[in-house]
Amino acid sequence: MGLVGFRCPKGSKTEGTNNRNADACFNQCDRQCLAEPLLHAIWSSNAGYKPSFDPTEAVTITRLVGCHTQHGLSRLVDYFDTPKNLYYSIRGKIFHRLMEDYQNGILERGLDPSDFRIEERWGPRMLGDVPIGGRIDLHINSANTRYSWKTIGDKGLEYLKDGPKQDHVLQENFYSWLNPEVKTSRIVIVYMSMMETVETGGLFTVTKYQKSQPKDISENHPALKQWNQNGYKWTLIYQIPDCPVFKPALLEKTIGGIYPQAKLLWRIQNGRIDLRTAPESSELTNLAYDPGSIGEKNEGWRCRDYCPEEIKNKCKLYHPENQHNVPENQQNEL
Numbered sequence: 001m002g003l004v005g006f007r008c009p010k011g012s013k014t015e016g017t018n019n020r021n022a023d024a025c026f027n028q029c030d031r032q033c034l035a036e037p038l039l040h041a042i043w044s045s046n047a048g049y050k051p052s053f054d055p056t057e058a059v060t061i062t063r064l065v066g067c068h069t070q071h072g073l074s075r076l077v078d079y080f081d082t083p084k085n086l087y088y089s090i091r092g093k094i095f096h097r098l099m100e101d102y103q104n105g106i107l108e109r110g111l112d113p114s115d116f117r118i119e120e121r122w123g124p125r126m127l128g129d130v131p132i133g134g135r136i137d138l139h140i141n142s143a144n145t146r147y148s149w150k151t152i153g154d155k156g157l158e159y160l161k162d163g164p165k166q167d168h169v170l171q172e173n174f175y176s177w178l179n180p181e182v183k184t185s186r187i188v189i190v191y192m193s194m195m196e197t198v199e200t201g202g203l204f205t206v207t208k209y210q211k212s213q214p215k216d217i218s219e220n221h222p223a224l225k226q227w228n229q230n231g232y233k234w235t236l237i238y239q240i241p242d243c244p245v246f247k248p249a250l251l252e253k254t255i256g257g258i259y260p261q262a263k264l265l266w267r268i269q270n271g272r273i274d275l276r277t278a279p280e281s282s283e284l285t286n287l288a289y290d291p292g293s294i295g296e297k298n299e300g301w302r303c304r305d306y307c308p309e310e311i312k313n314k315c316k317l318y319h320p321e322n323q324h325n326v327p328e329n330q331q332n333e334l
């Protein structure tokens with residue numbers, strides 16, 4: 001069960017065809033949907049189609065802040081996905097390369113490498129009887145600061161004016177819970193789109209080409225400054241709010257609130273829920289359909305952009321109230 005192959009994307013000549021082996025993409029396809037080096041990287045990182053959960057590992061923070069239904073159902077159903085949707089599976093490799101270069105730079109500058117915790121695994125730490133673990137991007141001890149890198153679509157950058165995404169805030173704070181020995185007084189989330197990079201606490205520029213003064217697009221965090229050039233070009237400068245750092249009591253309360261979901265994911269991961277009878281199992285209806293259980297409403301983008309059809313169809317059985325087909329113009333683009 002889990003990912004079993006590639007699906008040809010909408011608009012392609014072979015739209016909707018399911019391919020279980022790489023031969024279809026490399027030797028039989030006359031119009032590949034991605035450049036071959038990317039296709040190759042995506043095939044190889046998904047080679048063997050490992051189950052989505054490794055039963056020997058702790059429940060990861062990434063899964064805790066993602067869609068729990070998606071993680072649970074990905075164990076239950078066979079599914080295909082388009083190479084483009086699976087692009088995320090190689091983003092980690094690209095980032096890893098960046099960190100390798102950074103590590104070399106640290107040595108060349110004569111800095112103490114032990115000050116830099118790069119891609120460290122933290123945990124497992126027990127949440128009740130559930131082991132929780134995760135891997136950070138970077139923590140600099142002497143600055144008590146943690147950095148996290150996220151990729152984002154260009155259109156999503158504007159939404160950062162009101163602050164980082166809720167699941168990213170939770171994710172980073174949960175890392176602090178995993179490793180309380182390490183002091184964290186600042187968290188910086190760096191969002192990288194194809195065109196630019198924007199970070200929490202940093203400045204962000206929006207340019208609008210229109211004659212009339214643009215409406216301030218942020219209610220809570222109005223532009224710091226705006227001006228007009230040539231009568232039709234408006235520039236607005238925003239400050240992205242800092243990523244909140246939870247106080248210990250709030251952190252304990254928030255992670256404690258997620259325990260029932262963590263326990264359920266842990267049981268699925270360990271095969272303790274009989275997946276053959278799971279479609280009828282009421283237990284799975286208890287899976288949150290996104291981090292809604294810890295305070296965020298379903299914004300629809302995850303369902304629309306990142307959920308394979310087979311999982312989405314099953315999800316409708318468990319969460320008919322969910323907005324699986326929210327029109328694009330009503331969705332948050334993040």
Ligand code: SF4
Pocket residue numbers: 006007008009012014019024025026029030031032033034039082083
């Ligand atoms: S490369 Fe893309 S379009 Fe071609 S067979 Fe593979 S999935 Fe389909």
Ligand code: SF4
Pocket residue numbers: 067068069070073289290302303304306307311312315316322324
């Ligand atoms: S359709 Fe949405 S809510 Fe349902 S499993 Fe997929 S991402 Fe989660």
